[in-house]
Amino acid sequence: MDFSYSDEQRMLKDMVDRVVADQYGFEQREKIIKSDAGYSPDVWAQFAELGLLAVPFSEAAGGFDGGGAELMVVAEGFGRGLVVEPYLSSVVLAGTFLDAALPDDTKAGALEAIIGGEQRYALACYEPDGRYDPHWIETTAKKDGEGYVLDGKKAVVLGGDSADQLLVIARSSGDNPSANGLSAFLVAGDAEGVSREGYTTFDGHRAAEITLANVRVGADALVGSEGGAAAPLQHALDRGVVALCSEATGAMEVACDLTLDYIKERKQFGVPIGSFQALQHRMVDMRISLEKVRSMTLWAACSLEAPEAERRQRLAAAKYMVGKAGRHVAEEAIQLFGGMGMMDESSVSHYAKRIVLIDHYLGDRNYHLDRLIDQLGEESAAA
Structure with missing residues (x-):
């Protein structure tokens, strides 16, 4: 199977990466977090102007009819920049709920304020x-x-x-x-x-x-x-899980990159600590965890339109893997950084926090493991 991005998806990725790189330097992000609003209205307006708020919505709602892959592209880019704007809460959760629950002839009017960045839900x-x-x-x-x-x-x-x-x-x-x-x-x-x-x-x-x-x-x-809220609620939560797993993938990638750069520069006994074989093995294990999460997230993102049983299994498996492998990457990054990895002045500590907290949003790994076991048990009993 070909898992490479299409031309449109590559353009979307490049746009997200550019805007995040321009707006989300480490010091800029800290100022945004400490502001009264907790997000940047200017950045939010820019997201709306670039059409990022319209990506997951249907054409009837005035969106771009983006699927799981497009949502993954956007959320992964936000994960790399640790974006704190309310994209998950307003667009992915509340917005896609409305898109699923409302009749086609009323969607555009109801979602106009979300897509335009005028209101947050x-x-x-x-x-x-x-x-x-x-x-x-x-x-x-x-x-x-x-x-x-x-x-x-x-x-x-x-x-x-x-x-x-x-x-x-x-x-x-x-x-x-x-x-x-x-x-x-x-x-x-x-x-x-x-x-x-x-x-x-x-x-x-x-x-x-x-x-x-x-x-x-x-x-x-x-x-x-x-x-009748259960069906659109599940529709929104499924997309929320994909967005969180994708964001974790982006954050884990940067955490791995930061850790690799650090062990190449940090010296002990006159040589970079990255020359020690034990640390090289640990770095490889971090990358393996990252690729596990990336693969499972892609699988989940491509399963949003799959039959219910398959979709539920794949989303639960992906969220479980994010909880397990994500914690491994976060803890190893802090261990390899040493004391600096615990400092707020070190960006890797913020990536570790976000990766760990993602596990606890929309169900932690134990919750999703139980769901996965129950689903497999139901299938086994039915067979």
């Missing part, structure tokens, strides 16, 4: 008691005349600290952890009854704990059909 799905289970939803949506009343709590809502709109997953019927009865609602971030406790995550991104107390919304806030 956040998917408020996971809850404190649900861990990584997206179907464990205790937030309730009760009918109130023509509208609804929302009550509940959402945990670690990526980009939720300052998002203009929250895409809230609530249970309108059914019991946990059933996928039936889940509904989605668009709620303004500053709506009455919405409280947000924002914070900076360990890897420099922003998230929030969100409480909804007697939040009243109209019937027009319902996204798609009542009780």
Whole structure:
């Protein structure tokens, strides 16, 4: 099989690499993280101008109809630069949910603000008691005349600290952890009854704990059909997993490059430590871990349109490999750098943080390993 990029994909990769190289020097990134917004409005506007915010959306939504490969190209480039803009939260998670849930004749109008960079959205799905289970939803949506009343709590809502709109997953019927009865609602971030406790995550991104107390919304806030949010939610989460795995690939690549450069320069006993065979072997093992993740991510990215059973297996396998091999690369990079690898002044420490934290977004490696085992067990029983 030919896994090389097409001409269009190479052009996209070159564009992403250029804008990241121009906008995301190490010192520039630190200033962005420490700003009040936690991201750069100017960089976000540039992403919109270049069309990067439109990549994963269908043509009916005004996007470029990019598939898993195109999403992988963009996210991998962002991983190499440790980009902290809310691309995953606003575009990949909330945006592709809307693209999947809305009828074709309303998509363009609904997604125009996201694609144009005018508004940022956040998917408020996971809850404190649900861990990584997206179907464990205790937030309730009760009918109130023509509208609804929302009550509940959402945990670690990526980009939720300052998002203009929250895409809230609530249970309108059914019991946990059933996928039936889940509904989605668009709620303004500053709506009455919405409280947000924002914070900076360990890897420099922003998230929030969100409480909804007697939040009243109209019937027009319902996204798609009542009780029909499970399918578009899975659609969005699948693309989120591909984006995270791709970002990890880019970050791991840079971590390997930085480590190799360091052991070539750092001297011990009058010679570069990279001349020691034991360290060479460890460096090779890091590269092997990187290639494992790259291969599994490509497999997952090309499986977004595959039958459900195959898609679920490949995504779970890729996310598991990112958690396992990614931690190996992060820990080895810090070990080979020594004390410098733990310093905030050293860029490799920030790559290590991001790689490790990616494992914990949208399900860690243990969660996905359990999913993979359950799926294989179901297939075995059926056979």
